[in-house]
Amino acid sequence: MIHPLLPDQLQKTQETMRMAAEFILRPISRKYDKAEHEPPVEMEQLNQAAAAQAAEKDSGMGDDSIKSMDLKGRNLWAVISLEQMCWGDVGLFLARPGTGLGNAAIMAVGNPDQKTKWGKRWASMAITEPAAGSDSKNIATTAVLDGDEWIINGEKIYVTDGDRCDCVVVWATLNKAMGKTAIRSFLVEKGTPGFSVARLEKKLGIRASDTATLIFDNCRIPRENLLGGKEEVEMDADAAKKSFGGAMQTFDNTRPMVAGMAIGLGQAALDMTRALLAEEGYEDNFGASMGQQTAIQYELEMLDAELEAARLLVYKSAWMMDNKMPNSKEASMGKAKAGRIGNKISLKCVEICSMQGFSEDHLLEKFSRDSKILDIFEGTQQIQQLIVARQVLNKSSAELK
Amino acid sequence: MQDYKTEHPFDITLSEEQQMTWDMLKKFAETEMRPNARATEAAGRPEPELLEKMKGLDLISLAIPEAYGGMEIAQDATSQALALEALAYGDLSLAMSLSLPMLTAKIITEHGSEEQKEALLKQYSAGSIFHVGLGLNNSNVMGDPLHSGILINESEDDLILNGTMTGVAFAGEATSFLISATSDSGESNLYVLDKDTEGLEIVSKEFMGLKGLPLSELQLANCKIKTSQKLGGHNYSINFQELLDSSRIGMSAMALGVCQAVLDYVVPYTNERVAFDEPISNRQSVAFMVADMAIETEALRLMVYKAAALKDLGADFHKQASLTYKFAAHHGMKIGTDGVQLLGGHGFTHEHPVELWYRNLRAIGIFEGGAGV
Numbered sequence: 001m002i003h004p005l006l007p008d009q010l011q012k013t014q015e016t017m018r019m020a021a022e023f024i025l026r027p028i029s030r031k032y033d034k035a036e037h038e039p040p041v042e043m044e045q046l047n048q049a050a051a052a053q054a055a056e057k058d059s060g061m062g063d064d065s066i067k068s069m070d071l072k073g074r075n076l077w078a079v080i081s082l083e084q085m086c087w088g089d090v091g092l093f094l095a096r097p098g099t100g101l102g103n104a105a106i107m108a109v110g111n112p113d114q115k116t117k118w119g120k121r122w123a124s125m126a127i128t129e130p131a132a133g134s135d136s137k138n139i140a141t142t143a144v145l146d147g148d149e150w151i152i153n154g155e156k157i158y159v160t161d162g163d164r165c166d167c168v169v170v171w172a173t174l175n176k177a178m179g180k181t182a183i184r185s186f187l188v189e190k191g192t193p194g195f196s197v198a199r200l201e202k203k204l205g206i207r208a209s210d211t212a213t214l215i216f217d218n219c220r221i222p223r224e225n226l227l228g229g230k231e232e233v234e235m236d237a238d239a240a241k242k243s244f245g246g247a248m249q250t251f252d253n254t255r256p257m258v259a260g261m262a263i264g265l266g267q268a269a270l271d272m273t274r275a276l277l278a279e280e281g282y283e284d285n286f287g288a289s290m291g292q293q294t295a296i297q298y299e300l301e302m303l304d305a306e307l308e309a310a311r312l313l314v315y316k317s318a319w320m321m322d323n324k325m326p327n328s329k330e331a332s333m334g335k336a337k338a339g340r341i342g343n344k345i346s347l348k349c350v351e352i353c354s355m356q357g358f359s360e361d362h363l364l365e366k367f368s369r370d371s372k373i374l375d376i377f378e379g380t381q382q383i384q385q386l387i388v389a390r391q392v393l394n395k396s397s398a399e400l401k
Numbered sequence: 402m403q404d405y406k407t408e409h410p411f412d413i414t415l416s417e418e419q420q421m422t423w424d425m426l427k428k429f430a431e432t433e434m435r436p437n438a439r440a441t442e443a444a445g446r447p448e449p450e451l452l453e454k455m456k457g458l459d460l461i462s463l464a465i466p467e468a469y470g471g472m473e474i475a476q477d478a479t480s481q482a483l484a485l486e487a488l489a490y491g492d493l494s495l496a497m498s499l500s501l502p503m504l505t506a507k508i509i510t511e512h513g514s515e516e517q518k519e520a521l522l523k524q525y526s527a528g529s530i531f532h533v534g535l536g537l538n539n540s541n542v543m544g545d546p547l548h549s550g551i552l553i554n555e556s557e558d559d560l561i562l563n564g565t566m567t568g569v570a571f572a573g574e575a576t577s578f579l580i581s582a583t584s585d586s587g588e589s590n591l592y593v594l595d596k597d598t599e600g601l602e603i604v605s606k607e608f609m610g611l612k613g614l615p616l617s618e619l620q621l622a623n624c625k626i627k628t629s630q631k632l633g634g635h636n637y638s639i640n641f642q643e644l645l646d647s648s649r650i651g652m653s654a655m656a657l658g659v660c661q662a663v664l665d666y667v668v669p670y671t672n673e674r675v676a677f678d679e680p681i682s683n684r685q686s687v688a689f690m691v692a693d694m695a696i697e698t699e700a701l702r703l704m705v706y707k708a709a710a711l712k713d714l715g716a717d718f719h720k721q722a723s724l725t726y727k728f729a730a731h732h733g734m735k736i737g738t739d740g741v742q743l744l745g746g747h748g749f750t751h752e753h754p755v756e757l758w759y760r761n762l763r764a765i766g767i768f769e770g771g772a773g774v
Contacts (some may be wrong), residue, residue: 002419002479003412005714010411011403018402076411088607098564287646287723291543302731305704305724312703313696319411333696382689392695393668399683 004312007364010080016292017081020046023087026363029089032208033366037200039164040208043096075253075318077261084310086264087271090370091208093261100161101125101254101378102169107186107230118187124165126156126214134383137169137180137244141216143172148223150186151196152216160377162212163197166190169227170216178233181240182383185227194219205369251379253321258327258378259314262342262371266307269349270300276353276362296352303345310338329391336384339375346371405716413706421596430658431457434491438757441613446571447498453499455499460484461525469518470526473504478647478709480682481539482654485772486705487662489658493761494613496655501570502530503646505579505771508591509533514634521577521591533593534575536566536619537648537770546645546769549589551621560631562592562600562624568768572603572617574725579632580619581641591632600624610760611768634686644773646722650708651740651772653722653729656765657705660698660733663740663758667691671743690739697732704728709774730766737762 006014032040041243085093106115132138139210141154152172162168167189174182188195194217201211223231223267274282277296285297293301314334320327346368350357357364375381390400415423432453441447447455465471476484488496494740502525509521524532539550551564566580576596583589594601602620628635671682672693704725711718740755741748748755764771 001409001412001416002706003404003407003409003413003710004703005407005409005411005710006403007407007410014402189435286720287546287642289546290545292545301723301727304720305728305731308707308721308724309697309700309704309728312588312707313700315411315701316413317697319413330699333699336692336698337696378701382685385689385692386685388695389682389685389692391690392664392691393672393682395682395688400681400685400688401683 004315006080010077013077014084017084018087020049020052021085023091024049025085025088027230029092029096029363029366031227031358032092032095034209036202036205037210038287039097040092043092046096047098049052055269060273073322075256075325076315079256079314079318082257083260083264083267086261087268087385089208089263090265090374091206094160094206094209095164097164100165101250102165102187104254104257105169105192105227105250106187107251109185110229113224114187114227118167121166121169122161123163123169124159124161124185126159126162126168127171128158129155130157134380137174137183139171139183141170141172141178143174145187145223146220146293149220149222150225152186152188152221153218154216155198156214156216158201158377159214160209160324162214163200163210168195168214170214174231174233182193182233182336183244184229185223187223187225187227188216188219192219192221195262197328204372205366206373234377251326252326252331254320255335255378255384256314256321256327257309258374259317259331259335259338262338262374263307263311263314264340265371266310266338266342266345269346269364270303270307270361272364273300273349273352273357276356276364288302299352303341303348306337306341307345310334310341313337331389332379334386335379336381336388339381339384343368343371359379405711405714407714413703421705422480423483423487426484427452427490428490430487430491430496434488434495435662435754438492438495438613438754439494439751441492442757445612446615447495447613451495452498455495456498456528456530460499461502461506461530462511464503465522465525466510469510469522471522472663475490477710478650479706481774482650482709485654485774486661486702489655490662491658493655493659493764494611495574495756496658497570497611497614497771499530500651500655501535502533504537504728504770504773505533507536508579509632512591512633512637512639514632514637516629517632517634521593531571531574532576534569534572534578534617534619535770536569536578536580537645538566538568538768540565540567540618547589547641548587549583550647551580551582553582553584553592554685555581555584555628556625559625560592560628561627562594562621563709565618566621567606567616567618568608568618569603569617570614572619573605573615578619579756588638590637590639592626593630593632594621594626598624598626608764609766610757610762612760614731626674642719645769646719647712648770648773649722649726650705650712650718650774652765652768653701654705654727654774655709655772656729656733656762657698657701658677659758659762659765660736661696661734663755663762664691664694664698666753666755667694667740667743672742687743690743694736694739694747698727698737701725701729701732712774726766733762733765 028042100123102125170186179384196215198213198215316331317327317334348363350368462471463474467473554561578594600622604618606618674681706723708721737759741759
């Protein structure tokens, strides 16, 4: 049945999450935007509220599954939930104690033992290096098996939650000369000798969330901390491709989530803009002709249309995951559209609200700074376009670089 | 936050029946309509033989009650949107040769008085499809779509109509017209106007696109009609906004069909076209245009589905229909222009259909009431 609509139960989830965003996140938004690098202790309230609701077996925000990223086929539910949280504040959402992108990786590629052991820990994800961003096959951090331990050496940058997490999923190569086929991910616990946090970035936006540089200097971890994949590099081309594909599969799962963040932020900017405009007598005029609309009515309707389009793409990609359909193309479509539209909307809203938009009296300027990262991390706009283009045009990565 | 209620989960799967209809119509569009798009444009109308085949699809009589010779299988809005998308995938002018009578018959069925239904619907099942010309397009530039370009004045038992309607298809074949008109109070309704009404002049017009449809302007100078010629009868009041919203979903569904046609054309073309010793699609500047085209087409599809699904649910769909139409107009035009761009100079010529789609896609966002759900 063609029914791209949310059932009442999910609408209830939306409302619960929106309330949490409005009453827990919004009041401390500005505080932690200013106080960069200070852990937002109030976020514990959110976890406590969640735990209390979980005890009542409520299917709203109380559900623990979003915290552990163990979604059990409820990706659409998760996207809708975090969309509302990010309506409140993306930076704070990312700084919520307990959940990181590493958790998604553990759930996507970990074996049952690993999921049990680490699934509910706070795991961040360390991929990017000073000389390897989007081309993760160029990773230079090494992992060498020595007896029953792996020795990790290298530097990781831009690790979200890298300072505050319990453990990190680190991408490293078994043999740099072998390219992407030799890349594996490893779980490194905080406090492991040889693992240190070197610095925290000062950033354009999402300042509530910490972004760390991590150093691994002869860091020894147990052999069983290899997440999925084989201990040796596959020589068979197909097996090797499959191995890297497994690691990349994490992104098919996380892209709808990050795209959902951009949708929530875009909606927040539009809502706040309309609230400011309403004070000066503004009313919408949907469906009217160009001659009948003011420039602001026209702009806002177009932005609404773009946001709704992005939202439906993202919901579809999550729905496909829930129904076990391969969604690599759709996940990238949603991320590409949501990333650019979230950014466009938030910047346009600052323009529409003029000096009030530009002012720190309101959060519009913050939204416009926060939004930029959503079109960069979890794959930039251009990486998403590349993934979509390769699939639509049926091209290999060697043909379409 | 949402203003609808439903127990049904999120879903984008076609029902078995929808899939069967879709497959059949898509095949018809590809094998019968697409190959005849140029010839139809050159002739300015569908060839009689092709038109007979199109009538044979039996799409028009679906909405017409059995009492008036129809099949009385009222389709839901999502199924109608799918059908319109499939037809437009073949050719927009040809698709509108069907979607216009489909919409006209549907409007008469839903809003007409017994007398009007008796007079106008029976001819559809007798094989006539253009006997009622639909006029919903204003000719003034600054117009409000809710206000007709035809003004109405009451004079005792008569109504006096003055003004201009344009983009009326197959006016030459029509024996009457169903046109919008607005009263002094600002209320818009539809009126049935006989072709021979004194003061009515039909002037043939040419447009940049939709050239496979004969289009005309209706000029009304003091046309006198009876109050009973109001659709639904003297005291009936049509929800003109809802009518417009339904037709906008329909036009957006057709835009989707054309956008998909452009995408499906440029993929093999850019993969086969070699420049600098490799297919041009090996370059990001080309490939990313194709990627964006695919992204926006898929987004438009979901927008159309959602608007239609809201209508089927009985929820308020005005906002969603407006957003969808705006999205269809904006991205339809972008996809049309990128389609030509990707073929370069070749795209500018009649050797390829992309310039035709470019011209036709410009009608989306302008042409009101060309199709409905």
